[in-house]
Amino acid sequence: xxxxxxxxxxxxxxxxxxxxxxxxxxxxxxxxxxxxxxxxxxxxxxxxxxxxxxxxxxxxxxxxxxxxxxxxxxxxxxxxxxxxxxxxxxxxxxxxxxxxxxxxxxxxxxxxxxxxxxxxxxxxxxxxxxxxxxxxxxxxxxxxxxxxxxxxx
Numbered sequence: 496x497x498x499x500x501x502x503x504x505x506x507x508x509x510x511x512x513x514x515x516x517x518x519x520x521x522x523x524x525x526x527x528x529x530x531x532x533x534x535x536x537x538x539x540x541x542x543x544x545x546x547x548x549x550x551x552x553x554x555x556x557x558x559x560x561x562x563x564x565x566x567x568x569x570x571x572x573x574x575x576x577x578x579x580x581x582x583x584x585x586x587x588x589x590x591x592x593x594x595x596x597x598x599x600x601x602x603x604x605x606x607x608x609x610x611x612x613x614x615x616x617x618x619x620x621x622x623x624x625x626x627x628x629x630x631x632x633x634x635x636x637x638x639x640x641x642x643x644x645x646x647x648x
Contacts, residue, residue, distance in 0.1 A: 499524055502600060506547050507573045508624060516617045523606035529553075529593035535576075542585040543604050545577030551597025555589040555632070565643070568635040569594070578628045580604035581621070588632075 500521045503509050509517060529535055529551070536544075538557065553570040567589060570576050576599070579588055585604070611618030 499526070499600070502526075502549070503547070506549075506600075508547055508575050512620060513617075516614070516620065519610050519614065519617065520602070520607060523603045523610065524600050527599050527601045529597045529599070531593055531595045533593045535591040535593065536587045537590050538587055540587045542577065542579040542587050545575065545580050545602050545604060545607075546599040547602075548572055548574045548576060549598040549600065551599075552594040553597055554592045554594050555635075556592060557589055562643075564590075565639065567639050568632065575625075575628055578625045578632065580607070581625050582629075 500517055503521055503524065504512075504514065504517050527546070535546075535553065536542075548570055550572050553574075553576055555567045555570065555576075556564050557567060559565050576591060577587070579586060580602075581604075607621070611621060
């Protein structure tokens with residue numbers, strides 16, 4: 496098995512995904528590295544990629560006028576970054592910044608959407624998995640908002 500296919504099949508996000516689909520999506524992927532402090536994307540950017548984090552840490556952040564940058568969540572090994580590639584209008588919802596040297600597998604969103612159009616079962620499998628991530632990010636944002644704006648006695 497090709498190294499990239501092996502890495503994908505071993506990642507928790509793709510647990511139990513049909514090996515045929517792993518092989519299909521591996522053609523849309525490549526290994527990348529981000530330096531500490533590097534912005535990977537900014538809120539509002541076109542969502543043309545998503546990533547599986549292999550090592551390192553990424554901060555998901557939003558800018559709040561009058562308050563500055565607010566960290567919503569920290570992602571690390573085994574996490575997935577970037578769900579907005581799957582939901583029109585395909586725009587990033589947060590800033591993402593590497594907190595330390597980070598290695599990841601990057602997916603080309605147009606390539607993945609094309610594979611999902613060709614193989615609707617693959618699309619359904621990926622969407623189920625990304626729906627969980629969307630829910631987790633909404634919950635993390637909700638908890639941060641409660642922490643910031645909750646009652647202070």
